[in-house]
Amino acid sequence: MATGNIFEAQRRAAAPDRAPARFGAPYQIPRNSLALLMLAQLAVLLPLTPYVSPWIIGVALFCGFWRWQIYRGRWSYPARWVKGALVLLSASAVALSQASAFSVETATMLCCAAFALKLIEMKTQRDAYLVIFLAYFLIAVAFLFAQSLGQAAYQLLASILVTGAMVAMNQRHNQVRPIASLKVAASLLLQALPIMIVVFLFFPRLAPLWSVPLPGSAQTGISDSVTPGEIARLSQSDEIAFRVEFADRVPGNRSLYFRGVVFSHYDEGTWRQLAALPADFNYPSTTDESAIDYSVLLESTQRNWLFALDLASPLSGPTTITQDFRLQSSEPVTSLLRYDVRSFTAARLPAPVQSQMLRRDLQLPADQEMRTRAFARQLYAQLGEDPDAYLDYLLRYIREQPYGYTLNPPAAGTRDSVDRFWFDTRRGFCTHYAGALVVLLRAVDIPARMVGGYQGGEVNPVTGHLVVRSRDAHAWVEALLPERGWLRIDPTAAVAPNRIEQGLEAALSDADRAARAGFANGLLDGMPLLSNLAYWAESIDHRWNMWVVGFDGAQQQKTLSSWLGDVSPTRLGLALVIGVALVMAAVAGVLFWRERAAPTSEAVRVLLGFERTATRFGMPRAVSETPSDYLKRVAEACGLGSEEGAGLARRMSSALYDPGSDEAENPSDSLRALRRDLLRLRWRLAFG
Amino acid sequence: MAAPNAPTQRIDGAPLNGPRLPPGSRNERFGKWLDQRIPPAAKITLSQRNIFIFPTRTGLGFALLLSLLLLAAINYANALVYGVAFLLLSLFLVTILYTYRNLSGLTIEVASSGSGFVGEDVAFEVRLSRPKGRGREGIQLGWPGALKQWCELHEREADTVQLYVPAARRGLFNPGRLLIETFFPLGLLRAWTWVDLSASAIVYPKPIFGPLPDANHGHRDDGVLIDPRGSDDFTDIRAYQAGDPVRHILWRSYAREGELAVKQYASYVEPRLWLSLDDMDGPLESRLSRLTGHAISCHRAGREFGLRLGSSELSPDAGKDHLERVLKELALYGHG
Known part of the structure; x- marks a missing residue:
């Protein structure tokens, strides 16, 4: 514009065509960012709704609506008292909820409330970033409550929304549409994923630095006290209790007794587990042929006990085994837990050393179950006080007398319930039979106890892992026979052998089965396609649990030791840095691929390479010199004949400007010839 | 807005290879380093040689979020919380590439x-231009002390941005190093560069308007206009006004009547006005400012005028080009 319009400069300065952000003008959060942030808020809060007071959700929706109205210019920012009222409402909602002061639920609710309230107060860029960071934080918090693959996929989409809001903060909203911000966010996250996988694999897992409140939810599965009929309730559910991945093949159904709880104490019809000290016995040698290795992926139970086959030896995790051979975790299992076990299936469970432990397994409440006890003593005396014969007789008795197996036994009350079951109703579930057998054994001073756990399960044909569900919950008996150690005795096998061989469904009467109708597996039995799909879905879940959710320090050690040998922190750190650098380089390669310099032709590169060499020997190409003139000059200087020089120049010219013109040769051949000639020229330059 | 001593607003005439202070910093050594790193050039293409990148305050906040998430993951031993922390870490790493890429090649x-x-x-x-291919967005540029402008190169491969820089002093004005920065895509990192594009603009003296100089020593014969404030011929007597020349006062009349009266003269004015630095008094800048005002007044009135500045002389003429020549002469006076 030169000095053309000196008077206009002032006018333009006052009203430039691109309005600059004026100093002092209030900052406005870009429109697109705001819209995406509100969507993100919905997406982030949705999976948290079951764990958060409905009042908080109400406050969040209200704040979102208010913000929408501000955005449309209908309402202004809320007055101070409105904000005060909302804060008060949220605080009282948190206070009135059942959660204790220092629980994850309370913290989550406070986070959600802050997230919602900040939305109507968000004015500056800093506020907006704070809300975005809170959203990321809540995405992570949601994983404390649920860790399924579906949840992870959902949260990845939610994080695209949050990241999109952040992208839009740095774009000019009048130039791009929200979808463009989302596209940038999606490609950012997509390219971040491979780096994340490397970090996930190699980042050293540390032990918790301090103990934190864990998210509590309803306790599920087998409890530490059981009344007959309780396990029958569990059998109504097809929920997955745990999955087992065997190193080799899955053992037969008959040996799949996953031991969990040991009920030693009996009173008023209720069996209870007692505390037990850590074990002080020696495991069989590792070369024992009956040893099998497997990993269990236990779903959250909120309890300490773990399930494993006898005799279990923990291979990983903070697990211990007690004197009554239970496997225990130091913390309640609040989220999916993966633990590796070696079980010696043929090992003998030794008798306890301390007599006090033995006395526990002889306890019977005074003045209870007197009919059964009298029956037992009389029978035992008749059989010449031979424990083996007595046990055989009892099992035969159950098999031959009209005892029945049912999910809906007649009510037997609490006190003397064994008496009533054994002599009167004669119909019951596994706990009834196990309970009765323990009383019958203890009555004649044979140490015995009821064991609760899971029996059987279903092998998923896709991955070959075992799926154990709630309905596989079972109770059986352990008796200590002289010379033989603890023996597992399952009276249910006597009354309903199908339950042990083929699972619950097969053992049930038609009436029981009808009562269970409507559960997924029963429904899908007749539809091979759907049940195959169900198997696939289940196996995907399993792999996710195996390789992602259950990937802890021990798994890391196990997985990486095959690649790195000894997994020391130094090696992990080195692998982490190198891995991240390699993946970053790959991502950068993809990103900058289009930025690379325009490809020069092979002939040009050959010429430039020759020029570099010739320059070193004092023969640079003059600015005005054509390549063919240059080559002729160099050839002459090297003492080559003018004909040879001219041939070289012609070859170079045709390679540069008219490749493929020589029909006798294909271009790559002529280029090779050119290279060879130039090499000879170089040789002469250097030594000639 | 115009920083009084903004180190960047150098007047040309100072040696070109003199210390160029980096805008916003008075650190001379950094300025020298910057000059070596990014030498001044009329046209600069950004590459890893001249792009700097560093986390912003938001980026530091993001790092805080990351460490919180990592703490939570460790304490809850939750693989998926680890996953979120690592995803955000990777996002940050990828953002480094994206932020850098947004400037590189421009x-x-x-x-x-x-x-x-x-x-x-x-x-x-x-003028900003990008190589073919991917578009750029969220580029901000501006000289220190001036407003920043946004530039987007989505579909277009080149765009021109007008930047306004306050001029503090007369002469050839080099606004110094231009800041080009971007926070795209996430605002966690800032990629920036300071380039010296050797830009220079001419800054004219600030005009001071006032009455045009009188008595241009014209001759009666070739005069066309009569300037009532001239001093060639006596025309009238009127009451004294502050500022009237003392030698025009009628002392006799004052002695008689006690009131000051002045003789009024008129002169024949040459339409071609000569503006001369030597005719003015006061400090140099003020004289130049007044000359500037006169030149503009003459231009507006459509009069021909010439300029005498020390040894140089511009013969009388009219029109925009002439005005520009005159103003340029005034702007550069004393600066070579």
Whole structure:
């Protein structure tokens, strides 16, 4: 514009065509960012709704609506008292909820409330970033409550929304549409994923630095006290209790007794587990042929006990085994837990050393179950006080007398319930039979106890892992026979052998089965396609649990030791840095691929390479010199004949400007010839 | 807005290879380093040689979020919380590439430099162009002390941005190093560069308007106009006004009547006015300012005028081009 319009400069300065952000003008959060942030808020809060007071959700929706109205210019920012009222409402909602002061639920609710309230107060860029960071934080918090693959996929989409809001903060909203911000966010996250996988694999897992409140939810599965009929309730559910991945093949159904709880104490019809000290016995040698290795992926139970086959030896995790051979975790299992076990299936469970432990397994409440006890003593005396014969007789008795197996036994009350079951109703579930057998054994001073756990399960044909569900919950008996150690005795096998061989469904009467109708597996039995799909879905879940959710320090050690040998922190750190650098380089390669310099032709590169060499020997190409003139000059200087020089120049010219013109040769051949000639020229330059 | 001592607003005439202070910093050594790192050039293409990148305060906040998440993951031993923390870490790493990529390959040059008066904003047109392929967005550029402008190169491969820089002093004005920065895509990192595009604009003296100089020593014969304030021929007597020349006062009349009266003269004015520095008194800048005002007044009135500045002389003429020549002469007086 030169000095053309000196008077206009002032006018333009006052009203430039691109309005600059004026100093002092209030900052406005870009429109697109705001819209995406509100969507993100919905997406982030949705999976948290079951764990958060409905009042908080109400406050969040209200704040979102208010913000929408501000955005449309209908309402202004809320007055101070409105904000005060909302804060008060949220605080009282948190206070009135059942959660204790220092629980994850309370913290989550406070986070959600802050997230919602900040939305109507968000004015500056800093506020907006704070809300975005809170959203990321809540995405992570949601994983404390649920860790399924579906949840992870959902949260990845939610994080695209949050990241999109952040992208839009740095774009000019009048130039791009929200979808463009989302596209940038999606490609950012997509390219971040491979780096994340490397970090996930190699980042050293540390032990918790301090103990934190864990998210509590309803306790599920087998409890530490059981009344007959309780396990029958569990059998109504097809929920997955745990999955087992065997190193080799899955053992037969008959040996799949996953031991969990040991009920030693009996009173008023209720069996209870007692505390037990850590074990002080020696495991069989590792070369024992009956040893099998497997990993269990236990779903959250909120309890300490773990399930494993006898005799279990923990291979990983903070697990211990007690004197009554239970496997225990130091913390309640609040989220999916993966633990590796070696079980010696043929090992003998030794008798306890301390007599006090033995006395526990002889306890019977005074003045209870007197009919059964009298029956037992009389029978035992008749059989010449031979424990083996007595046990055989009892099992035969159950098999031959009209005892029945049912999910809906007649009510037997609490006190003397064994008496009533054994002599009167004669119909019951596994706990009834196990309970009765323990009383019958203890009555004649044979140490015995009821064991609760899971029996059987279903092998998923896709991955070959075992799926154990709630309905596989079972109770059986352990008796200590002289010379033989603890023996597992399952009276249910006597009354309903199908339950042990083929699972619950097969053992049930038609009436029981009808009562269970409507559960997924029963429904899908007749539809091979759907049940195959169900198997696939289940196996995907399993792999996710195996390789992602259950990937802890021990798994890391196990997985990486095959690649790195000894997994020391130094090696992990080195692998982490190198891995991240390699993946970053790959991502950068993809990103900058289009930025690379325009490809020069092979002939040009050959010429430039020759020029570099010739320059070193004092023969640079003059600015005005054509390549063919240059080559002729160099050839002459090297003492080559003018004909040879001219041939070289012609070859170079045709390679540069008219490749493929020589029909006798294909271009790559002529280029090779050119290279060879130039090499000879170089040789002469250097030594000639 | 115009920082009084903004180190960047150098007047040309100072040695070109003299210390160029980096804008916003008075650290001379950094300025020298910057000059070596990014030497001044009319056209600069950004590459890893001249792009700097560092986390912003938001980026530090993000790092805080990351460490919180990592703490939570460790304490809850939750693989998926680890996953979120690592995803955000990776996001940060990828953002480094994206932020850098948003500037790399951009070519910047000054398309044209404007001109202006001291105290006004001088316009520079800066042209940004990108290589074919991916678009760029969220690029901000500006000279320190001036407003930043946004530039987007989505579909277009080149764009021109007008930047206005306040001019503090008369002469050839080099606004110093131009800041080009971007926070795209996440605002966690800032990629920036300071480029010296060797831009220079002419800054004219700040005009001071006032009555045009009198008595241009014209001759009666070739005079056309009569300037009532001239001093050649006596025409009238009137009451004294402050500022009237003392030698025009009628002392006799004062002695008689006690009131000051002045003789009024008129002169035949040459339409071609000569503006001369030597005819003015006061400090140099003030004289130049007044000359500037006169020149503009003459131009507006359509009069022909000439300029005598020390040894140089511009013969009388009219029109915009002439005015520009005159103003340029005034702007550069004393600066070579």
